[in-house]
Amino acid sequence: MFNVNRSIIGFEKIFALILLALTVLALPSCSTPDARQEDFSLHVRDDNTASELKKVERDLTVTPEKAALHPDYQVIENIAVPYIPEYRVGPGDVVEIVYHIRYEKTPEDYRIEVQDKISITFAYHPQFNTTVLVRTDGKITVPLVGDIAAESKTPVELARILNREYGRFISDPSITVALEQFNVKIDELKKAITTAPRGQSKIAPVAPDGRISFPIIGNVQAEGMTVTQLEQTVNRQYSAYIRNLQATLILLEIHHAKFYIFGEIERPGTYEMTSSINLLEALGMANGYKKSANIREVVVFRNDGLEKPIALKVDLENVLRRGSPYYADLRIRPADIIFVPKTKLDNFNDLVEKIFTRGIYGILPFQTVFSINYDINGVTIR
Structure with a gap:
């Protein structure tokens, strides 16, 4: 079961990225083909554009100067870090x-506890001397008197009670209580x-x-x-x-960071990042893509450590055809959402159906009631 309090990134960022996806990908339905490409932060086609990813991320990295104006960041020792909810323990930790x-x-006197062994000594009537163990009900049993509550009392307090009780049977009992075994x-x-x-x-x-x-x-x-x-x-x-x-x-x-992958792949779901991986390795963890996949428009939604979410569209077909090594630079980050479409990403209604009917809800079983308050361009989600 996916726990909203378990992930450092959390559901709020997942939904932030989904909102970005809907905002970015809704625009093409009313724009020209050339303008459609500009809706993405970057369209990876070859070695040169792949290197631009680092520049885009570098330009969007929150600096201490930006953090002063960014409500979701703080500066610690001159380093901009996001306000991250305190980690909450979960199964497997x-x-x-x-x-x-x-x-x-x-300064406090010792108070008698269950299973303590105490000695009761009569100064002038040694025949009544005894050693007793405090029972689980907190009581002791002594001759003539019977049961006496001892737990949580100091030795002096217990001696006072015993002197009073034994005073009904003998004169001047002068009882002393001492601890023999304690703690x-x-x-x-x-x-x-x-x-x-x-x-x-x-x-x-x-x-x-x-x-x-x-x-x-x-x-x-x-x-x-x-x-x-x-x-x-x-x-x-x-x-x-x-x-x-x-x-x-x-x-x-703690559990490893997670990323999410769905669409036209063999095993959509949530995966743990036990080490640094790239996009192809992430797809491999999901047993690869289906024959029906449109791998020319693989989308990665990202918001980890960035000033604002970005959407990357990767021409994976070109990568595989040319055998270019640049995909090694396409590293997957915690909470990345990878979407492999079946058709071209130009139908908004189809995209909504893919994400919310056969996508996110299919791999993330929302069985927990939660509240999200994550600001994206002034939009608040609850």
């Missing part, structure tokens, strides 16, 4: 949880993570259901959260079980 146990002196949950946590070669840490993948399994607290829903939000959630849940514990989450692995 790998997170490292580093545990920090605080042993330093704290048992921290010891359990250490045992759960000490087998890892990374020390006090745990490597945890996000399961297909979007959850991560943590020691002691169990499964936590992670999908859709930022790393900061997930870290806060984990620490909040741990605080209910273990005091003096702080967990730090580090995102070790």
Whole structure:
């Protein structure tokens, strides 16, 4: 399932490019053949025009000076970078949880926890001395008195309660409460993570259901959260079980960037970019184009890192016929949309049918309700 919060580029840029496609390709229906070619940012025909792609992208690259006037960019250390939504965790990501146990002196008195072992000593009635374990219900059982709630109390507070209760049976009980074993949950946590070669840490993948399994607290829903939000959630849940514990989450692995390809090809769909690829390699990942494909007008919609979206029309037939090496410069970028048409791109209604009926909706299963607010020439989409 495609997750709108999982991709750094996101649905907003995909729809931005689709709007560009409709704007760019609607114009030819009412223009001359010569003017029709000018609707594209670039028409790649030979070695010389292929080299112009780099110039077009260089001219459109957002500089720090442009960023000051561009609402979608910011300047960090004199580098123009886009405002990118904070990454949200999704299935397949790998997170490292580093545990920090605080042993330093704290101003707060220690509070008794479940599974702590405590000794109860009577100064003048040693026959009642006992050692007890705090049960999972937070109580202890002592002679004469029976059950007493001990969890979350300090030793002094528990001694005060015991002196009051035993004062009903014996004179001057003078009870002292001391801890024999404590921080048992921290010891359990250490045992759960000490087998890892990374020390006090745990490597945890996000399961297909979007959850991560943590020691002691169990499964936590992670999908859709930022790393900061997930870290806060984990620490909040741990605080209910273990005091003096702080967990730090580090995102070790994320899904690879994706590009989209559809039209007259064998396997339309979404593909991951595990390395840098060119246009022909991208088509190869989709098992190539069909015999019915019009490879003289392959279109690439692009908006990654550019000031505004661009549409490239590539004469792939000429590339293959001449064996020119220039296609190696046609690198595919994250979130590129590649469209291989069946006929000439001069019928607007046919293009809409291709994109929205047999294209994008066929390869991107929109099963999530989402809102898009991406400005293209003043157009807002919601």
